[in-house]
Each structure stands twice: as structure tokens, then as C-alpha cells.
Amino acid sequence: xxxxxxxxxxxxxxxxxxxxxxxxxxxxxxxxxxxxxxxxxxxxxxxxxxxxxxxxxxxxxxxxxxxxxxxxxxxxxxxxxxxxxxxxxxxxxxxxxxxxxxxxxxxxxxxxxxxxxxxxxxxxxxxxxxxxxxxxxxxxxxxxxxxxxxxxxxxxxxxxxxxxxxxxxxxxxxxxxxxxxxxxxxxxxxxxxxxxxxxxxxxxxxxxxxxxxxxxxxxxxxxx
Amino acid sequence: xxxxxxxxxxxxxxxxxxxxxxxxxxxxxxxxxxxxxxxxxxxxxxxxxxxxxxxxxxxxxxxxxxxxxxxxxxxxxxxxxxxxxxxxxxxxxxxxxxxxxxxxxxxxxxxxxxxxxxxxxxxxxxxxxxxxxxxxxxxxxxxxxxxxxxxxxxxxxxxxxxxxxxxxxxxxxxxxxxxxxxxxxxxxxxxxxxxxxxxxxxxxxxxxxxxxxxxxxxxxxxxxxxxxxxxxxxxxxxxxxxxxxxx
Amino acid sequence: xxxxxxxxxxxxxxxxxxxxxxxxxxxxxxxxxxxxxxxxxxxxxxxxxxxxxxxxxxxxxxxxxxxxxxxxxxxxxxxxxxxxxxxxxxxxxxxxxxxxxxxxxxxxxxxxxxxxxxxxxxxxxxxxxxxxxxxxxxxxxxxxxxxxxxxxxxxxxxxxxxxxxxxxxxxxxxxxxxxxxxxxxxxxxxxxxxxxxxxxxxxxxxxxxxxxxxxxxxxxxxxxxxxxxxxxxxxxxx
Numbered sequence: 001x002x003x004x005x006x007x008x009x010x011x012x013x014x015x016x017x018x019x020x021x022x023x024x025x026x027x028x029x030x031x032x033x034x035x036x037x038x039x040x041x042x043x044x045x046x047x048x049x050x051x052x053x054x055x056x057x058x059x060x061x062x063x064x065x066x067x068x069x070x071x072x073x074x075x076x077x078x079x080x081x082x083x084x085x086x087x088x089x090x091x092x093x094x095x096x097x098x099x100x101x102x103x104x105x106x107x108x109x110x111x112x113x114x115x116x117x118x119x120x121x122x123x124x125x126x127x128x129x130x131x132x133x134x135x136x137x138x139x140x141x142x143x144x145x146x147x148x149x150x151x152x153x154x155x156x157x158x159x160x161x162x163x164x165x166x167x168x169x170x171x172x173x174x175x176x177x178x179x180x181x182x183x184x185x186x187x188x189x190x191x192x193x194x195x196x197x198x199x200x201x202x203x204x205x206x207x208x209x210x211x212x213x214x215x216x217x218x219x220x221x222x223x224x
Numbered sequence: 225x226x227x228x229x230x231x232x233x234x235x236x237x238x239x240x241x242x243x244x245x246x247x248x249x250x251x252x253x254x255x256x257x258x259x260x261x262x263x264x265x266x267x268x269x270x271x272x273x274x275x276x277x278x279x280x281x282x283x284x285x286x287x288x289x290x291x292x293x294x295x296x297x298x299x300x301x302x303x304x305x306x307x308x309x310x311x312x313x314x315x316x317x318x319x320x321x322x323x324x325x326x327x328x329x330x331x332x333x334x335x336x337x338x339x340x341x342x343x344x345x346x347x348x349x350x351x352x353x354x355x356x357x358x359x360x361x362x363x364x365x366x367x368x369x370x371x372x373x374x375x376x377x378x379x380x381x382x383x384x385x386x387x388x389x390x391x392x393x394x395x396x397x398x399x400x401x402x403x404x405x406x407x408x409x410x411x412x413x414x415x416x417x418x419x420x421x422x423x424x425x426x427x428x429x430x431x432x433x434x435x436x437x438x439x440x441x442x443x444x445x446x447x448x449x450x451x452x453x454x455x456x457x458x459x460x461x462x463x464x465x466x467x468x469x470x471x
Numbered sequence: 472x473x474x475x476x477x478x479x480x481x482x483x484x485x486x487x488x489x490x491x492x493x494x495x496x497x498x499x500x501x502x503x504x505x506x507x508x509x510x511x512x513x514x515x516x517x518x519x520x521x522x523x524x525x526x527x528x529x530x531x532x533x534x535x536x537x538x539x540x541x542x543x544x545x546x547x548x549x550x551x552x553x554x555x556x557x558x559x560x561x562x563x564x565x566x567x568x569x570x571x572x573x574x575x576x577x578x579x580x581x582x583x584x585x586x587x588x589x590x591x592x593x594x595x596x597x598x599x600x601x602x603x604x605x606x607x608x609x610x611x612x613x614x615x616x617x618x619x620x621x622x623x624x625x626x627x628x629x630x631x632x633x634x635x636x637x638x639x640x641x642x643x644x645x646x647x648x649x650x651x652x653x654x655x656x657x658x659x660x661x662x663x664x665x666x667x668x669x670x671x672x673x674x675x676x677x678x679x680x681x682x683x684x685x686x687x688x689x690x691x692x693x694x695x696x697x698x699x700x701x702x703x704x705x706x707x708x709x
Contacts, residue, residue, distance in 0.1 A: 003343065010340035018328040021367075077326060086324025086383075088290055090341040091314035147637065154630050160620040167616060168634065171609045172641045175648035182652065202648055209644070213637060220554050220629045224291035251623055253703055292557075 004099075007092045011100025012107070018077055019108065025073050026111065033066035033116045037123060052124075056184035059120045060177060063137075064144070066112050068166050071148035074105045075156040084222060094219035098149060102214075105152070106145040113137045132187050139203040140180040146207060147172050150214040153221045172210075179203045239302030241266045241391055241422035242287065246296035248446075249282050256282040258446035259296065264439070266390075269423040271433040274443035275470050280426035281320070283443065284395040287424065288318045300391060314342070317389035319397050323380040327369030331360065331379050334368055335386060342387035354382040358412055374405030381412060394425040398432070430466070434459055444470045494690075501687050504680035511673040519670075525589040530673055532582040534681035535575050536604060542572030542685060543607060543639055546614075550635035553628065562628040563700070565635060567692035569614055571685055576608045599653055603646035610638035 019025065040058040078084035087097050117137065121128050148169055155164040179199040186196045244262035248255070257279045264270045274280050285291050287298060289309040298305045300312045325334050332351060339347040355364050358378040360371075368376060377397075384392065397413065398406045410432065426443075427433040434440065440457060442450035442465075449469045457465075512530045519526035549565035552558075583601045584594040595601070614634045621627030 006343070007341055010337055014326065014329065014333075014337045017333060018326055021328040077328070080327055081325055082320075082322030083324055083326060085290055085320075085322060086338075087341075089288060089313055089316070089318055089324070090338070091310050091343075092341065093310060150633070150637070154617070154633060157626060157630065158617060158620040159622060160616070164613070164617060164620060167609070167613045171606045171613070171645075172637060174606055175641070175644045178648045178652050182655065198651060202644070202651070206644060209640065210637070213640060217554070217633045217636060221633055223629070224285065224626070251625065253624075 004092070004096055007090070007096045008099045008103060011087070011097065012103040015077065015101070015104035016107070019104070025070070026108070029066050029070045029108075029112055030115055032069055033062045033112060034119065036062040036065055037116070037120055041123065052188070053185075055120075055124050055126065056181045056188060058124075059117065059184060060140075060181050062116060062120065063109075063113055063140075064170075064173070064177060066116065067109050067141075067144050067148065068169060070108050070112060071105060071144070071152050071169065072155075072162060072165050074101055074149055074152040079156060085224075088222060094222055095215045097222065098153075098214060098218040101153070102145050102149045102211075105149050106141055109141040109145055110138070113141060126188060130187060132193075133184060136180055136183050136187065136203075139200070139207060140176050143176040143203060143207045143210065144169075144173060146210045146214055150210075150218060150221065153218065157221070175202055175206050179206075239299060240264060241268070242270075242298070242300055242424065244287070244296065244298040247283070247286055247293050247298055248295040249279075249286055249291065250294045255446050257286070257293075260443075260446075260448055262298075262441075262448070264422055264424060266422055267420045268438040269425065269436050270439045270441060271437035272424065272426045272441045272443050273428070273430065273433060273466060274426070278443040278470075279446045280443055281395055282446075284318070284320065284393050284424070284426060288316055288393055289313055314387070315390050316393060317384035317387070317391070318393045318395075319377075319381055319384045320395040321399060323368075323376045324383060325368045325376060325379060328367060330367050331355065331364045331371075331382075334379065335383060338383050338386055344387050350386060354386055355379075357385075357415060358382045359408070372405075374401050374408070377401060377405070377409065378412065381409070390420070391422045392424070394423065394427075396427055397425065398427065398429060430462060434462060442466060442469050497683065497687055497690070501680070501683040504676065504683055508673070508677040508680040511676055516669050516673040522590045525586065528582050528586045528589075530677045532579060532586060533674060534678040535579045535582065536600070537678055538681045538685045539572055539576040539579055539604065539607065540642075541682065542568045542575060542689075543611070543635075543642070545689075546572065546635045547639035550632035550639075553632045554636075559628075559700075562632070563693055563696045564689075565632065566618075567689045567696060569611060569635075570692055571688045573608070573611045573615070575681075575685070576604060576611060579604050580608060597649075597653070599646055599650040602649050603642060606645045607638075607642050610634065610642070614638065 037058060040054075040061060044054055044058075075084065078087065088094070117133065118128055120126075121130070148165075151165055151168040151172075155161040155168065158164055179202045183196040183199040183203075186199075240263050242262060242264040244260055247257055247260040247262070249257045260279075260283060262270075272280055272283065282291075286293050287300065287305065289305050289312055292306065301315050303311045303315075305312050326337075329337070332355075335351045335354070336347065339351060344350050352361075352364075355361055358381055360375060360378055360382075363371060363375065368379060371379065377400075381397075394413070398409055401409060414436075423436070425433065425436070434454065434457070437454045439451070439453050440462075441448050450465065508530075512527050516527070516530070518524055545568040546565045549561045549568065553561035553565065580601070583604070587596055587598075587601075588594050614631050617630045617634055618627040621630055
């Protein structure tokens with residue numbers, strides 16, 4: 001058990017190290033996310049009422065699209081020099097590779113959210129300190145990373161990675177997107193926890209189900 | 225031999241380093257390997273020759289558990305490659321055309337990563353050891369992407385032997401190297417091949433392949449068409465044997 | 472090659488004998504059911520009170536949706552079996568079911584809006600069932616695209632199997648989420664009323680007819696794919 005954790009951490013740390021060296025992925029995803037925020041703002045008529053009701057949607061569209069952009073790159077380092085084979089040669093079960101990549105893509109997604117969300121809140125004149133929103137972002141990012149890491153590995157093995165990842169990821173992520181938008185809306189309205197409990201349940205259930213399934217099927221995706 | 229048979233009635237001989245029976249692998253409609261039987265004893269070196277597309281790389285990948293066989297079975301150190309693949313991988317060091325190195329990370333960071341994955345004791349010391357064995361101490365803190373192709377392959381060899389595997393699988397280790405790098409590679413492999421390591425090597429280099437082999441095999445169209453111990457082979461006449469079997 | 476399993480040849484027995492008998496029986500049953508269903512839908516069942524004749528599309532729309540989900544369930548099971556057993560026949564079965572399933576799902580997505588437009592005046596109501604069907608349709612398409620864009624066939628089959636499994640488990644969650652979302656944002660009502668006896672009968676017969684149609688189409692598709700596979704093997708071994 002401890003051994004597995006060491007391996008997962010090793011993969012995670014390697015990704016962090018190389019991620020820090022090639023900052024351009026983080027910066028380009030951030031810029032893209034901000035652009036989405038700005039453009040959607042212009043896409044909707046100015047008017048306080050409408051603004052507030054679409055605000056949660058705008059935030060999550062930005063985070064989802066930025067997330068897809070980042071997930072696309074998850075397995076890129078493993079394509080160079082066939083490093084994915086190097087990982088597969090290590091004496092670990094295949095799903096350990098999944099968990100390592102999950103850890104790094106989740107971290108990346110959280111970093112993007114931590115930067116974009118306060119900017120979003122400021123742009124829309126909303127209160128900046130919303131700890132409950134942090135929980136929603138964490139649960140949603142976990143769900144996105146769970147299926148995103150699986151589909152990223154899958155689409156990297158095809159000829160049309162950039163096309164297939166969004167087509168695979170977005171439909172499957174619909175429940176999380178709906179739950180995230182709804183609970184964000186409720187949080188911005190200042191509603192109590194009880195009101196959004198069902199949405200939280202959906203996110204938690206989704207996360208657990210797809211973490212388990214991805215762990216089970218990952219070996220079939222990386223195998224040659 | 226007879227005496228041993230009489231005394232060892234209840235003793236099953238220890239498994240050979242590598243054992244394969246009817247190993248086959250198809251990709252779509254194409255048969256890359258069509259039933260390969262193989263056996264390599266501990267400490268022995270098997271060199272596999274064969275034209276491009278014969279299935280040499282597929283054979284290495286199957287033994288390395290990188291892909292599953294479509295049919296047949298194989299054991300590495302007695303471990304089944306299908307059901308005990310993690311244990312198999314622990315005993316293997318693999319060098320192929322790809323280096324399995326991360327360009328953005330330094331030599332030491334790459335080796336440290338693999339060191340953690342293979343759970344090597346005394347990791348820092350072992351890393352220094354293998355890096356000096358491949359004569360790249362001066363570049364140990366340089367990013368792999370900045371090294372020449374030949375140097376990257378040397379680091380890849382260091383990666384392969386980092387965990388002291390008992391079995392080495394080498395898939396055309398000298399391909400793509402210039403003369404100088406190839407000579408250095410040769411020396412490095414010689415030092416690493418010392419004594420009790422089992423080696424399976426595929427190569428196009430006839431002179432080199434014959435020099436280090438204990439056994440020689442020729443793979444053609446997915447089958448072993450020739451297999452003999454080196455001592456029975458006339459080195460000068462091998463070119464003829466090869467052409468004869470691969471026509 | 473000696474000792475080589477050639478499943479495609481095993482599964483293509485020469486015509487004649489038992490398989491033809493089954494085929495004809497199934498075809499006959501399907502024809503009988505479909506004719507009965509058409510009679511029931513257009514002649515027998517009374518016109519619905521509020522929506523008028525256009526409501527008859529319901530007797531096509533619901534069975535089509537049922538079969539679309541049945542097809543996807545079959546894909547789910549075959550995907551698991553394929554990854555477990557690695558026998559190509561499960562993959563062929565899944566592919567056949569996907570093709571038929573996509574067609575039926577497309578028809579659901581066409582009949583649904585037609586019905587909605589005629590009854591409520593809007594093409595789309597973001598109703599949970601229809602929207603979940605739309606998501607299902609997209610996942611089917613993704614399944615086929617993944618195959619198409621993977622160079623190695625066996626790998627493509629494995630990828631598709633993964634999509635088939637993940638997709639099938641996801642769709643009920645999608646449905647649940649959308650339904651919940653709809654309770655927060657209610658829109659046009661869906662026809663939820665109870666079914667009178669003649670309507671129920673018509674619906675059941677129609678479901679049976681379309682299920683048999685699915686079986687016939689999928690079986691034909693499987694046979695065709697097996698023949699294609701056999702031809703390819705013969706060509707390849709020359």
C-alpha cells in the first residue's frame with residue numbers, strides 16, 4: 001500500500017517538475033480561461049439581473065473549457081520518447097499510472113481554478129471570500145480529472161486527440177457540470193448547505209463511481 | 225547426466241531465465257509473431273537476427289509485458305508474463321529505440337524518478353554509480369533534451385540497469401548511433417553484461433551479435449527459422465546461413 | 472496456419488440448415504408483429520383526447536427509445552465481455568449493436584421534437600429523457616469516432632469497449648442530474664398521464680415489434696461483419 005503511494009507520488013512529482021519547467025501550458029490555459037470569461041460577459045446583455053443568473057454558468061464554462069485544454073496535455077509528456085512505455089515497464093500495476101496522472105492533472109486544474117475564480121468574482125462584482133465554493137470546485141475538479149485522465153490516455157492513442165477528447169469528455173461530464181453550476185448559483189445566492197445537498201451527493205457519487213471504473217479499465221487503454 | 229537423473233528424481237530443475245511456448249501476436253489482420261518457442265538459460269546471451277518486420281521488436285515487447293500475446297505463454301524467471309507481469313517487470317531491464325526519458329528533466333531527475341518506481345535502496349549512490357558507468361558524470365545535472373542522441377541512449381542504458389535487473393532485453397541497441405557512440409555503447413554493454421545477467425538482444429549487426437552470443441536465432445516472418453548455439457556456428461559462413469533462411 | 476483459431480470461419484456456416492430456419496422464423500415473427508403494431512397504432516387505438524392524432528407518434532417514439540437503450544445495454548455487456556475474454560466475436564456484436572442503436576437513437580431524436588412541436592409548439596423542451604437521449608447519441612457517435620481514428624484495430628476495439636462501459640454507466644447519472652435540474656427550472660410538461668388499456672396494448676405490441684426488428688437488424692449486421700472478416704483473412708493469407 002505504501003509502495004503504491006510512493007509510485008503515485010513519484011509520477012505526480014515528475015509531472016510537477018516538468019510542468020514547472022514548461023510554464024507555457026499553465027499560462028496559455030489561464031489566458032484562455034480569462035478570455036472565455038471576458039467574451040461570455042460580452043455575449044450577454046448588460047443588466048444586473050441577467051448577469052447574476054448566468055454568472056455561475058459563465059464561470060463553469062470557463063473552467064470546463066480551460067480544463068479540457070489542460071487535460072489534452074496530460075499525456076503529452078508521455079508521448080515524447082515513448083515514455084508511456086517506460087512507465088509501463090515499471091513494476092507497478094497499470095492503474096498506478098492512472099492515479100499518478102490523476103494527481104497531477106487534478107493539481108493543474110485546481111491551480112487554474114484558484115487563479116480564474118477570484119478574477120471571475122471580481123469581474124462580476126461578487127464577494128471574494130466563498131469557502132463553500134472551494135468545496136464545489138474541488139469536487140468538480142476531481143470528477144473532471146477522473147474521467148479526463150482516462151479519456152486523455154485514450155485519445156492520445158488515436159489519430160485525432162484534439163477532436164476526440166472533448167467529444168468523449170463533455171457528454172460524460174454533464175452531470176458534474178450541471179451540479180457545479182447549480183450549487184455555485186445557490187452559494188452566490190447565500191442559500192444554506194441543505195439546499196444544495198442533492199447536488200453535492202451527485203458530485204460525490206459521480207466522483208466515486210468514475211474513480212473506481214477508471215481504475216478498473218485504465219489498463220485496457222494503455223496496453224499496446 | 226545419467227547420474228544426476230538417478231539422484232534427482234524428486235527435484236524439478238529451476239526455471240530457465242526465459243521460456244516461451246507458442247508465443248504469437250497479431251495486429252489487426254497482420255501476424256507479427258506466429259508461434260515462437262524459446263528458451264534462454266541464466267547468464268546466457270541470445271542474439272536474434274532477422275530482417276525488418278520479422279517480429280523482433282514484437283518479441284521484445286511481449287517479453288517485456290508491454291503487450292499481451294494473442295496466443296501462447298511465456299515465463300521470465302519462472303513468472304508467467306500474463307498473470308505475474310509486475311514481478312516480471314521487476315526483473316527486467318529494457319533498452320529499445322526509444323529512450324524513455326523526459327526531455328525537460330535532468331539526467332539525475334530522470335534516474336531518481338525511475339529509482340523511486342523501482343524502489344531502489346541507496347538511490348543517490350546507485351545513480352552516481354550507473355552514471356559513471358556510462359561516463360556521463362559531467363552532464364548529470366543537464367536536461368536530457370540538451371544531450372546528443374548518443375548520450376541520451378547512454379542515459380537510457382543507465383536507466384535500464386539502475387535496478388540491477390537479472391535479465392536484459394535489448395532491441396537493436398546500436399541503431400541510430402554514429403561510429404564513436406556505437407563503440408562507446410559496445411564497451412558499456414560489455415561491462416554491464418558481465419557474468420550472470422541473462423541477455424536477449426536483437427540486432428542487425430552480425431559481427432557484434434555473434435561476438436557476444438551464446439545462442440543465435442533467426443526470426444523471419446514471425447517464426448524462428450534457425451536456432452543454434454554459437455559454438456556450432458562458423459562465423460564467416462553465417463552470412464550465408466542468414467541469407468538462406470531469410471529468402 | 473496449424474492450430475490457428477479462425478473464429479470468423481467457424482461462425483459462417485454454409486447456408487442451409489438450422490440457421491436459415493431461425494432466420495426465417497424471426498423474420499416472420501417480426502413481420503407479423505410490425506403489421507399488427509401498425510394496425511393497432513393507426514386503426515385500433517382511439518385518438519387521444521388532448522393531443523389528437525399526432526399523439527400516435529408516441530407509439531413509435533417510446534419503443535424506439537426503449538430499443539436505443541437496449542442496444543446500448545447490449546454494447547455495455549459486450550464491451551465488458553470483450554475486455555475480459557478478448558474474443559473478437561464480442562467486439563463484432565458490440566459494433567453491430569452500436570450501428571443499429573445509433574439509427575434508432577437518431578429516430579428518437581427526430582420523432583421527439585416532431586411530437587413536441589405539434590403538441591407544445593416548441594421543437595425542444597430540455598425534457599430529461601430526451602436530453603439524456605441526446606447525450607447518449609453523442610456518446611454513441613464518440614464510440615464510432617474512436618474506432619475510426621485508431622490505427623490499430625484491436626486497440627480501437629479496446630478503446631471503444633472502454634467508451635461503451637463508461638458511457639453506459641454515465642447515462643443514468645445524466646438523466647438523474649437533468650431531472651433534478653428540471654425540478655429547479657420547470658418547463659413544458661411531459662405527457663405523464665396513465666395509459667388506458669388499449670393504449671397500453673398498442674404500446675406493448677409496438678415495443679415487441681421494434682425489439683424484434685432490433686434483433687433482426689443486429690443479427691444481420693453480425694453475419695455481414697463475420698463475412699467481411701472472413702474475406703479479409705482469406706485476402707491477407709494469400
